Structure formats: structure tokens, C-alpha cells
Amino acid sequence: MVMKIQAAVARKGAIVDIETCELSEPAAREVRVRLEACGICHTDLLALGGQLGTKMPAVLGHEGVGRIEALGDGVVDFAVGDRVLMSFGACGCCAACESHDPAYCDAAFALNFAGRRRNGSAPMSLGGRPITSHFFSQSSFATHTLASTQNMVRLPEDLPPELMAPLACGVQTGMSAMLKVLNPQRHSRVAVFGCGTVGLAAVMAAALRECERIVAVDLKPQRTDLARELGATHAVVSDSHSLQEQLLALGPFDAAIDCTGNVPVIEQAFQSLAIRGQLVCAGVTPPGRKLNICPRELVFGGRQLRGTVEGDAHPRTFIPEMIDHYRKGRLPLEKLVRVYPFAEVNQAIADLSSGVTIKPVLKMSH
Numbered sequence: 613m614v615m616k617i618q619a620a621v622a623r624k625g626a627i628v629d630i631e632t633c634e635l636s637e638p639a640a641r642e643v644r645v646r647l648e649a650c651g652i653c654h655t656d657l658l659a660l661g662g663q664l665g666t667k668m669p670a671v672l673g674h675e676g677v678g679r680i681e682a683l684g685d686g687v688v689d690f691a692v693g694d695r696v697l698m699s700f701g702a703c704g705c706c707a708a709c710e711s712h713d714p715a716y717c718d719a720a721f722a723l724n725f726a727g728r729r730r731n732g733s734a735p736m737s738l739g740g741r742p743i744t745s746h747f748f749s750q751s752s753f754a755t756h757t758l759a760s761t762q763n764m765v766r767l768p769e770d771l772p773p774e775l776m777a778p779l780a781c782g783v784q785t786g787m788s789a790m791l792k793v794l795n796p797q798r799h800s801r802v803a804v805f806g807c808g809t810v811g812l813a814a815v816m817a818a819a820l821r822e823c824e825r826i827v828a829v830d831l832k833p834q835r836t837d838l839a840r841e842l843g844a845t846h847a848v849v850s851d852s853h854s855l856q857e858q859l860l861a862l863g864p865f866d867a868a869i870d871c872t873g874n875v876p877v878i879e880q881a882f883q884s885l886a887i888r889g890q891l892v893c894a895g896v897t898p899p900g901r902k903l904n905i906c907p908r909e910l911v912f913g914g915r916q917l918r919g920t921v922e923g924d925a926h927p928r929t930f931i932p933e934m935i936d937h938y939r940k941g942r943l944p945l946e947k948l949v950r951v952y953p954f955a956e957v958n959q960a961i962a963d964l965s966s967g968v969t970i971k972p973v974l975k976m977s978h
């Protein structure tokens with residue numbers, strides 16, 4: 613039976629309209645979720661802006677929190693009534709998934725960006741026509757959706773949905789990139805380039821490790837001020853032109869993360885690495901750009917340069933760890949989040965694009 617839902621439908625031009633759509637029955641290993649909240653992430657903006665090849669019309673949204681209302685066949689680990697957080701899509705059975713690296717699932721593109729289930733069907737339609745949905749195996753800019761249970765995590769009742777939603781992607785990416793990929797120690801000197809959700813989450817993670825030096829870099833002083841509140845020991849407000857000098861004064865760095873995707877920034881971040889320093893790239897660069905770095909500095913300094921998807925996180929273990937930090941008062945997520953009613957989705961998108969809001973979270977009312 614098809615159900616009528618309200619969903620934020622994106623069309624060309626980066627504006628969405630809340631429209632009545634149809635939601636089909638849950639397929640095998642899917643559940644129907646009534647949404648409470650969904651964060652907006654830069655990947656939603658990339659999809660809206662056409663940079664991911666997303667076919668329009670589309671229902672985006674990939675940081676959903678809600679309650680399970682119905683189960684598809686074969687769902688054994690969740691029940692109707694469970695409150696859940698939905699992370700990214702993964703198959704659960706390829707070599708990467710089996711080694712707890714679902715971010716590098718063989719089917720990652722199909723399950724997160726293809727806009728259809730793997731069998732070609734679409735969970736959502738508009739006026740009887742299938743539309744791009746199943747985004748990150750969820751499409752959570754809606755009152756209800758169908759989601760895969762693969763990277764779903766049960767959420768205790770007392771946790772606020774608007775603060776938990778960003779754990780599904782943005783906060784998870786920054787924290788896991790810092791803790792799991794870079795793994796700095798107390799004596800480490802750390803640099804974070806770009807202070808949006810991912811960068812600020814990386815700052816919070818470095819602060820959890822009590823790193824001796826945590827340098828936050830951004831164009832906007834409001835953002836580096838917030839980074840200082842979250843544990844950064846130094847702030848650099850700069851564009852790529854005057855960055856090098858300031859980095860020289862504060863570096864070199866044992867661990868650095870780029871969350872800007874800006875090529876000159878990545879190059880300077882690499883140049884600021886200490887001997888055996890690591891730079892991990894988490895920001896998405898437009899296609900076709902090239903890095904200009906000196907391979908001798910990689911070799912003779914034993915340096916490392918690598919990228920990460922979702923901070924290499926394994927959501928089912930990492931999200932509960934983040935929740936534990938939050939409960940102990942070590943993750944002030946409320947400093948990143950601003951709540952918008954679902955109806956104000958366009959304002960929320962505009963505020964994320966302009967940088968006025970670090971992490972907009974939509975709240976659905978039922």
C-alpha cells in the first residue's frame with residue numbers, strides 16, 4: 613500500500629518545495645521511519661548544486677532520526693517502535709563491510725547516490741512517477757521514509773533528536789577522521805583546516821585526546837572563535853594567500869585534516885607537516901583539480917597524505933562511542949546546531965551555504 617508523505621523535493625536551481633509524495637512499502641531489509649529530525653550536510657548541497665550528478669526531482673537528506681513504524685521482510689535486529697539514527701548506506705557483505713570499513717563498500721555509489729534501490733525501484737514517487745530517493749539509503753528530508761537497516765543505530769529515548777542527527781554524517785566524519793585515521797596523542801600538534809561541522813568535530817575529537825596544540829584555520833573569525841570554545845588552542849583566520857607564514861609560526865604539525873577541499877589550502881597543509889606527519893583530506897574538491905606537492909617531502913619525511921570517506925567510521929560502533937562522550941558532557945553539540953522547522957528548509961539550506969549556521973537541523977512535526 614502506498615502512503616502519502618510530505619517531502620522536500622529538490623529541483624534544478626537549488627530550491628526545494630515541500631510536496632505530497634508517495635512512499636511505497638518497505639522492501640526486504642528496509643524499515644519505514646517516521647522522522648523527528650534531519651541534519652543538512654554539505655553533501656546535500658553538492659547534490660542540490662548538481663555536482664554529484666543527482667537526477668532531479670530528488671529527495672535528499674542523510675542525517676535522519678526517527679521511529680520505526682513498519683518492517684520489511686528479513687528485518688530481525690530492529691522492531692516497530694525503535695527510535696533510530698540513520699547513517700550512510702553499505703551492503704554489509706562485501707570485503708570492506710566485513711572488515712568493518714563500510715565507508716569503502718563495493719556498492720557505496722549505488723547505495724548512497726544512485727537515487728534508486730539496487731533493483732532499480734524507487735521508494736518515493738511524485739504524482740505516480742518514481743523520483744530520486746533512497747539518498748544515502750534513506751532520503752530523510754521528509755515526514756516519513758524507507759531506510760536500509762544496515763548502518764542504522766538504535767537511539768535511546770532521552771537523547772534530543774536535533775543534536776543526535778549530525779552524528780550520522782558530519783560529526784561522525786570529523787571525529788572519526790581525527791580519532792581513527794589520524795589518531796593523535798597528547799604530545800601531538802594538530803591542525804584543522806576549515807571550521808564547519810566536520811572541522812569542528814575534528815577539533816572536539818583532538819580536544820578529547822588533550823592534544824598539546826590544536827590549531828583551527830578558517831576564513832571567518834566567528835568560526836575560529838567557536839573552535840577555540842570547543843578546544844582549539846590557537847586560531848588562524850586566513851585565506852590561502854597569507855596562510856603559510858602563520859602556519860610556519862605554529863607548526864609543524866603531526867596531524868592535519870583538510871575540510872575545505874580547496875587545493876591551495878591542501879597544498880599548504882601538506883607543506884606544514886612535521887617529519888612523519890599525516891594529512892587527511894575530508895573535503896570534496898571539484899572534479900579536475902590537481903595537487904602540486906613535492907614527492908621528495910613524502911619520501912624523506914615519511915609523511916602521509918590520504919583521503920577519507922565518513923572518517924573511515926564504522927557507525928554501529930562509533931556512533932554509540934560519540935553518544936557516550938555526549939552523555940559525559942564532552943561533546944557540546946548544541947554549539948554547532950541550529951534548529952529549523954521542516955517548513956523552513958530553504959532558509960536552512962541558505963544559512964548552511966552562506967556559513968551563517970554551522971549545522972542546520974530540520975525538525976519535523978507530526
Ligand SMILES: [Zn+2]
Pocket residue numbers: 702703704705706707708709710714716717718719
Ligand atoms: Zn559492502
Ligand SMILES: [Zn+2]
Pocket residue numbers: 653654655656674781782
Ligand atoms: Zn553528509
